[in-house]
Amino acid sequence: MKKIGIIIDKYHLKYKVSEFLKYLNSKADVKIYTEETFLLDSSKIEFDENLFFVKGKGDLILAFIKLIEDLTNIPVINSYRGTWLAINRFLNSVILRGAGIPIPDFSLNPKGSIPPFEDYIIKNIIDQKNWKFKPIVHKENGRLKVADERALNEVDKVDPKYNYLYYQKFIKSKWEFKIYGIGDEIYFYKQIPILINPNKIESRRKIDREPELEEYCYKAMEVMDLKLTSMDFLKSKEQFFLTDINCTPNFNYIKDGHKLVADFLLKQAKI
Amino acid sequence: MKIGILSKRKTMFTGKIKNFLENKGFTVTVYTLENLAINENLLNNDFYILKSKNLFFLYAGYYLEANNIPVIPKPQMSFIQKNRIHSHFLMKRIGLFTPEIYLGTVDTFKNQLNLDDFPFILKPIMGSGSKGVRIIRTYDEIKSENNTILYMERYINGIHYNVYFIDNEICTLIKPPLSHEHVDMKKIETPDDIRNVIQKWRNYFNGELLFGHLDMVREDASNNLFTVDVGSFPEFSQWKCRISPVDRICELILKKYENLK
Numbered sequence: 001m002k003k004i005g006i007i008i009d010k011y012h013l014k015y016k017v018s019e020f021l022k023y024l025n026s027k028a029d030v031k032i033y034t035e036e037t038f039l040l041d042s043s044k045i046e047f048d049e050n051l052f053f054v055k056g057k058g059d060l061i062l063a064f065i066k067l068i069e070d071l072t073n074i075p076v077i078n079s080y081r082g083t084w085l086a087i088n089r090f091l092n093s094v095i096l097r098g099a100g101i102p103i104p105d106f107s108l109n110p111k112g113s114i115p116p117f118e119d120y121i122i123k124n125i126i127d128q129k130n131w132k133f134k135p136i137v138h139k140e141n142g143r144l145k146v147a148d149e150r151a152l153n154e155v156d157k158v159d160p161k162y163n164y165l166y167y168q169k170f171i172k173s174k175w176e177f178k179i180y181g182i183g184d185e186i187y188f189y190k191q192i193p194i195l196i197n198p199n200k201i202e203s204r205r206k207i208d209r210e211p212e213l214e215e216y217c218y219k220a221m222e223v224m225d226l227k228l229t230s231m232d233f234l235k236s237k238e239q240f241f242l243t244d245i246n247c248t249p250n251f252n253y254i255k256d257g258h259k260l261v262a263d264f265l266l267k268q269a270k271i
Numbered sequence: 272m273k274i275g276i277l278s279k280r281k282t283m284f285t286g287k288i289k290n291f292l293e294n295k296g297f298t299v300t301v302y303t304l305e306n307l308a309i310n311e312n313l314l315n316n317d318f319y320i321l322k323s324k325n326l327f328f329l330y331a332g333y334y335l336e337a338n339n340i341p342v343i344p345k346p347q348m349s350f351i352q353k354n355r356i357h358s359h360f361l362m363k364r365i366g367l368f369t370p371e372i373y374l375g376t377v378d379t380f381k382n383q384l385n386l387d388d389f390p391f392i393l394k395p396i397m398g399s400g401s402k403g404v405r406i407i408r409t410y411d412e413i414k415s416e417n418n419t420i421l422y423m424e425r426y427i428n429g430i431h432y433n434v435y436f437i438d439n440e441i442c443t444l445i446k447p448p449l450s451h452e453h454v455d456m457k458k459i460e461t462p463d464d465i466r467n468v469i470q471k472w473r474n475y476f477n478g479e480l481l482f483g484h485l486d487m488v489r490e491d492a493s494n495n496l497f498t499v500d501v502g503s504f505p506e507f508s509q510w511k512c513r514i515s516p517v518d519r520i521c522e523l524i525l526k527k528y529e530n531l532k
Contacts, residue, residue: 035420036376036378036379036418037378037379038375039374039375039379039383040372040373040374040375041373042359042371042372042373043371059374059396059419059422060374060420063372063396064374066356066357066360067360070360070361070364071364088330090330090334091333094333094334094337095337097337098337107309107310108308108310108330109308109309109310110304110305110307110308113308115310116310116311116312163304
């Protein structure tokens, strides 16, 4: 039987993986490493897992991935690079744009310094906590300014100490396209943008394969070294824009998502 | 030629670099956290010097590189040296002695650390030098807000060295334990094993590491030399060897830029 290590935090363990674990436990030996209770000791590198699966993005989790990657031959999904880039919004914007994937214009400015575009959304720079997007919408002289509450809370904190805001040009779109990548398989959905209908699941529907989105998705997974991901796209004037990329997708929103992910991991685990 | 410097301050070593380069006829702009906006406005300079490793300067460095503007030293090299987890595993991979590290919550440490293993050194994950660093001698001294993840290292008891290098010039100083770069230090002849560690460290970066510093401790019990911290762009305030750090570093950077063109 294959051995799978799950590197996870309490939040994901409690709310996101119960079906997945039930299924995986029937197929593999599963060992769970929970960020809040695990002591990472760099001298202890004897692991007998065939693969590690990461469901979280905290500091200990990142260090654990790095340890596994640097000091063992055990594969980790997702990788350190993929996880690190996914949580650093500015960095992934730079890399994705460099790879030719359309990204809305973006700028990182000190608080109080105006971004170089009129309609914008302020997003959190480091997307490491398990908080939900809480938009604060403000219209001024016909211009739309949206801020994610998490981004505003991030500013002026003592640790990390900074006063920067990430601005992304606002893309007006009828639909938000939610694309999941599980290895080589891509799953396509669309929903009404969360700013219009906060209950995203209410309007979510499966859509046919969209070649352009598929190409962007494969490219993004390649340059960011993500094997499992979800991405958000908006569409304006027939042009898609990638607005968010996630390294810990909630695969419960896909039909049989827990099985698809578990089967993919089992295939990747080599004895 | 227009040169940008990404630095947390305009004075000290940054100020000296700026003066040196301006005296050579270059136009130099220093970007601090007060005036740095990371967008296309940054693309007006020919190249940048990455003096400070604050996350936002690193972001700026990555952004500039992605837009084909050279950044010296390279942002990824500076990031590896700024992130203690990266530098720890890198040092292990290239065969340097480095203290074992531990990450966990306060509760995890209290439940799972062995009393015999104290003391430890508490450090920020992202950082260099002595900022945020303190010695932990008992369970009670391990504290954090909101049970956040802490990073600790095994404390190495021994002689502490601050070792600067600029190209092939190495300047070794004995320093008080856990002190910052600016305290008075005693210069010594560089021992062969310290020279070897510097060589190994620089070799990993394939000639890209023009200068920097390593903090090392020679363990009393074993005489082994542990590298406990790395820095990509120190202030060189205790440099007590031949050559002028400002002149030499600026020459190295300008030569590097010429080679990149």
